[in-house]
Amino acid sequence: MVSKNQIKLITGLHQKKQRFANQLFFAEGVKVIQELLQSNFELEHLYTTLNDFETVQPSKRTFINEQELKKISALATPNSCLAVFKIPAENKIIDSGLIIALDDIRDPGNLGTILRLCDWFGIKQIICSKETVDIYNPKVVQATMGSIARVNVNYIDLKTFITQTKLPVFGTFMDGDNIYKSNLPQNGIIIMGNEANGISAEIEKIVTSRISIPRFGELQKTESLNVATATAIILSEFKRNS
Numbered sequence: 001m002v003s004k005n006q007i008k009l010i011t012g013l014h015q016k017k018q019r020f021a022n023q024l025f026f027a028e029g030v031k032v033i034q035e036l037l038q039s040n041f042e043l044e045h046l047y048t049t050l051n052d053f054e055t056v057q058p059s060k061r062t063f064i065n066e067q068e069l070k071k072i073s074a075l076a077t078p079n080s081c082l083a084v085f086k087i088p089a090e091n092k093i094i095d096s097g098l099i100i101a102l103d104d105i106r107d108p109g110n111l112g113t114i115l116r117l118c119d120w121f122g123i124k125q126i127i128c129s130k131e132t133v134d135i136y137n138p139k140v141v142q143a144t145m146g147s148i149a150r151v152n153v154n155y156i157d158l159k160t161f162i163t164q165t166k167l168p169v170f171g172t173f174m175d176g177d178n179i180y181k182s183n184l185p186q187n188g189i190i191i192m193g194n195e196a197n198g199i200s201a202e203i204e205k206i207v208t209s210r211i212s213i214p215r216f217g218e219l220q221k222t223e224s225l226n227v228a229t230a231t232a233i234i235l236s237e238f239k240r241n242s
Contacts, residue, residue, distance in 0.1 A: 002047060002068045010047075010072040010084060016134045023087045025136035026072075029079040035146025041085045047072065048081035074138040087136060091152050094125040095165060097187055098238060101158055103203050104131040104194040105227060111135065112143020113228040114192070119147035121235040126153045127161060127189075162189060162206050169208045171199050172230060176212030184238050192227050192234075 010026060012018035019025050024044055027033050030052070037043060037056070046053055046061045049069055053061060069078045100123055105111050111133050118126055133140060135153050162169055168188040191207065193199035199207070213225060213233050225233075 002062060002064050002072065006045075007068075007071050010082070013084070014074055014138060016137065019087065019134070019136050024084050025087055025141065026074075026082055026084045026138065027141045028073060028075055028082045028138070029142070030081060032142065032144070032146050033081055033083045035149050036083065036085055039149035041088065041149060044084040044086055046081065046083045050080050053081070075142075090154050093127065093154050093156070093161075094152055095167070097125070098123050098235075099125045099127060099167070099189045100231065100235075101162070101189050101191045102126060102128045102132045103158060103191055103199050104129050104197075105192065106131075106133055107195055107227075108133050108137045108139035109143050110195065110226070110228045111137075112140045112145075112148075114231050115140075115144045115151050115153070116147045117228065117232050117235055118151045119144075121239050123235065124152055126151055127158065128153065128155045129158045130155050158191075159202055159206065162191075162203065165189065169206060170211050171204060171207035171209070172234065173199070173204075173210045173212055174224070176210035178214050179211045179234060179237050180214065182209075182211055184241070186238075186242050190234060190238070192231055195227055198224075 009022065013022065013024055013026050027036055043056065043060055046056050047064050047069065048061065049064060049066055069082065072082055100114065100118055102114065115126065135148065141148060168185060169191065170188055171191045172193065191199055191203060213230060
């Protein structure tokens with residue numbers, strides 16, 4: 001059974017302010033929770049409707065019913081389990097290889113998908129502007145499908161970091177050089193911009209290489225690609241000749 005205090009705590013974790021006040025976040029679903037349990041994330045408590053997760057010590061596992069799960073879940077159709085984890089300290093930035101830099105990405109689904117893409121393509125580091133959606137937002141955690149455990153994410157002042165790095169800086173723009181005809185290195189920072197406004201003006205000024213995904217449609221009327229879709233194409237091309 002889940003107590004009123006536990007319900008209050010978990011529902012509070014739907015909000016960024018409460019997540020950071022308590023240094024906790026939660027994940028839902030067997031696959032995501034199993035991925036996190038097998039990682040360096042520290043479990044605070046597991047709530048489940050099933051007789052599963054036998055490796056979790058009894059003191060950190062509570063059996064609940066579906067009605068109780070609905071009270072704490074962030075999903076319209078709750079899964080079978082929810083687990084609360086401690087937010088770890090940020091790791092040191094890996095300033096080598098390919099780095100994805102996110103300039104004011106606001107949609108949780110986009111951030112979660114980008115994180116999964118980085119995991120797929122072997123990108124170990126994402127750096128986010130402080131305006132980018134919180135990685136521990138429940139919708140982000142859900143969209144990562146466990147990849148949150150395998151990619152290093154830091155929230156920083158992007159301008160300061162980029163002006164100090166020795167890596168080449170690639171920005172994605174509609175008028176950039178055709179990515180399919182560009183000589184792409186295996187080390188560099190790839191900046192992806194805001195869903196509506198693209199890369200901010202102050203970051204655009206410090207980009208060293210402007211790249212673009214060309215449109216092949218006959219009418220050429222599509223204004224832009226979804227940022228997660230664009231990230232998939234760009235990472236695929238950077239990795240194609242690695």
